[in-house]
Amino acid sequence: MGLTSNKVLVLAVLSAVLLFVGTVWWWPRLARRTWRAVGGRVGLLLATQVAVFASIGLSANQAFGFYASWADLFGQESGQGVVVDHNTGGAGGGPLQVVDTQQVNVSGGSRPQIGGQVQKVDIVGRTTHIATPAYVYLPPEYFQAQYRTRTFPAAAILTGYPGTAEALIKGLHYPQTAHEMAKNGKMQPMILVMLRPTVAPPRDTECVNVPGGPQTESFFAKDLPDAVSAHYRVGRKPGxxxxxGDSTGGYCALKLAVHHPETYAAGAGLSPYYKAPIDPTTGDLFRGDKALQNSADLWWYLRNRPAPDTSLLVTSSRAGEANYHDTLKFIELVKSKKPTRISSIILDSGGHNFNTWRREIPATLQWISGRLSDR
Known part of the structure; x- marks a missing residue:
């Protein structure tokens, strides 16, 4: 049973309940001062606490998608996410391969013409040779006969670090939300490409072209859109x-829209930060390249480079988010940088978590839908 399995969670909760009941039941019998009685009390308390903490931890992991598997939890996942000099000319002949399909968790979701479909794909960058899994949400219209020649706008959806792509579906409910909003006429039908920015796990590359390392920015700026557009009916024109993205993904989304407006007509950062950090998870991202380091600092970039023709959205909360004051400053900076456009979602309160982002996603999807073309 996997780490995110409901059976594991139910088993942990049931164990905690049974151990609690057992502790209450056996406590009078273990009230003596013998070593055996003391050992029994310690064992029961310890087992109960372990079961309770395991239940809480599993519940939190289900809600926030911190770890996708036991191997991920225990640090056994290593760099299989990057394939150097991968041959993309194999069977199928394309940089994107569909490996599985699943229905969207909506009414009538078993039929793609009604619920749309989520496809699990493997993507290999033709220029960067970065390989990563992703999930692609296709709206119901994609499968309907009257739209068989129509192209659709697309949005890349990025998690935070370390994050899991599955969390965008199970925790943040992007496909369900997009389906419901398009059905109600609040946004146009769109293709969503859901993945994590950590394409070289366990390293956090911050969507930077690391000298001598993963060319992550180029992957997201060129290889990802090219691979998806070659396989699906995505609009080919600019816009x-x-x-x-959220958190680290939010920083990446803003940076990619600012650096590559010819690719991304709009970028939304949910609880983002505005400068790539250097810490044990990132390692030395810039290898002494000051120009590269400056480019990864959105404050520096917007003050010293020509303003890009793109639309940006940032979110924060007056209480609960550490980025609130920086976000207000960033809004003021971008307002003075025409033709760049800036919008915001500011909640009264909300922490750096899935519950907050779920409250922001509907408005974010509506915002980005209004800024993209389907041609």
């Missing part, structure tokens, strides 16, 4: 692509 067909947007990008959304």
């Amino acid at each position: 067909s692509w947007g990008i959304i």
